[in-house]
Amino acid sequence: MDFTRIILLLVAITSQSCVLHHAEQQLQASLEPPVTSMVLFQQPADLPELDQLFYLNDKQQQNFLNYFHSSAQATNPAEQRLYNYLQNKLMYFSYEGANYPAQVALDQFRGNCMTLALLTSALAKLVNIEVGYKVIYQEPLIDYKDNIFISSNHIRTYLYKAADEPKQGSLVLQRAALVIDYFPENTDLVGKNIRPTRFYAMLYNNLAADALLLGDSDSAFFLSQKALKQDPSYTPAVNMIALMYHRKNAFTEAMQWFDYGMQLQDNQITLLTNYRDLAAKMDNQQLLEKINQQIMSHDDDNPYAWLALAIDAERNKQFSHAKLYYKKLLEKAPYLHNANLALVRLYVQEQNFRAAQKLVEQAINYAYEPERLQLYNTKLAALKQHRKTIQQTH
Incomplete structure (x- = not known):
């Protein structure tokens, strides 16, 4: 069993350009996901709602609140108290490549980085601590199961210090925060800030990937739809839906979803390569040439995406x-x-x-x-x- 610890760092977080962020939001808002038939998929009855993922039972909540408000923690700021709680309770938290809701994670002390971020967020909500997230690009863990190519991403959680009232005429560009993470690596590359709706979409898309690995394409499809309800511009969810249509030989619908994904701001190389596979299967040479040109000129934010694709191509003798x-x-x-x-x-x-x-x-x-x-x-x-x-x- 692998054991891990939570890393505590005091960091200065530089805010992204408000103008750029607003421009991106306007562009994404002008795009809408395609409306395609869902008759090929049977909707499961037990897909989790967002509040179920964040749910902690009464005993778990009370145990945390007792610790948080204890005299031993009275001199610590709120974010430090939460960190101390996680450090004490989860010092033997076992890293697994599995997604669990917050209640299970706290009961069983296990899960992946998304599970740890989910649990941290659930506890932070109880005491009104502001939470932020960043994508961390790491050399991916790569595996194959039933001809499905699996690679992992990483999320880092930030507990923000309560903001002081800014002085009149001043501009706050940095905020102090505590970092909750598994062992960081020297080769980690820090990516963009993630807004909460993007984090929620990632939670659902991870569950969709779990369902796909279990052979449940119906759940994978509808969990990806739930991801897009949280963030319609989340490319991995678009990619998953397109792949589900591709597997059903519904090529027209798959193309609509791939085309939508190619318009998004964070167009990912994985979507392009999957679209190329569809174009090859359809023997659409014009589309194939267009996609290959885009792959050649593409500049993905995540350099490790190329490693995953290279290993997959080598495995397939490409x-x-x-x-x-x-x-x-x-x-x-x-x-x-x-x-x-x-x-x-x-x-x-x-x-x-x-x-x-x-x-x-x-x-x-x-x-x-x-x-x-x-x-x-x-x-x-x-x-x-x-x-x-x-x-x-x-």
Whole structure:
């Protein structure tokens, strides 16, 4: 069993541009999800409502409130009290790649990062602590089950310090906050702030992914619909719905959802590649060329999205695609050891030893651990010797 701890950090959170955020909201508001037939799917009767996900029973609430208002915590600010409670109660919180409602998480001390964020939010609501969220881009955990490609994202939760009244004429650009998170990694990349409705959409879409892995495409479809009711511009939910139509061979409906997803502000590379698969299945060469051009020029906020796609392409023997994705990834994260080695392997496989040597020479600049540096130097020496041997034989 893996145990984890909650990380406490005092940080300054820089607010995003209000003008940009308002412009994005206006653009998203002008777009509406397509209205397509749902007769191919049977709606389950037991899909959870949002308040059920956040629900804590009376005993759980009272235990927390007793701790929060105890004399031992009296000198601490509210956000510190909540952090202390989580640290004391969940110091043996077991990380699992599973989604649980807040009540189950607090009973069983387990769940993924979304579960921890959900539980933190449920407790914060009881004592009026403002909560914020950020996407954290990490090297993804990748798995395959029943030919479904699975990768994980990460959410970090922020407990904001109660805001002081700003002085007249002053502008507050930063706010102090405490961070609730699993073990952070040195290669973590901090993404955008997430508004609450986006977080709620992510909760539902995670449940949709769970349902899909269990073979329940009906629940996956309607849970994704619930995600879009929280945030109509959440691309992964749009992608999930399009995939469900694709699986039903309802290509017209799938195309409508993919086309809608391509208009969204946070158009994700995963949606484009899934749309490409549909275009290939339909033998629509014009659409296929259009999507491939967009993939080539796409700049995803999450560099690790390219790693997931590269591994998937390599697994399916699409080596030219895999090389493209690894290159895209290394443009943003040249220090990624596994990606460098994978691309070197592909270059060697096609006997492009010059490119392989150049890549190893670049990777050495980011090899700070002695073992890794030795590995790269060994590969570099072997490549140089091999190229020398080839030159001598010619």
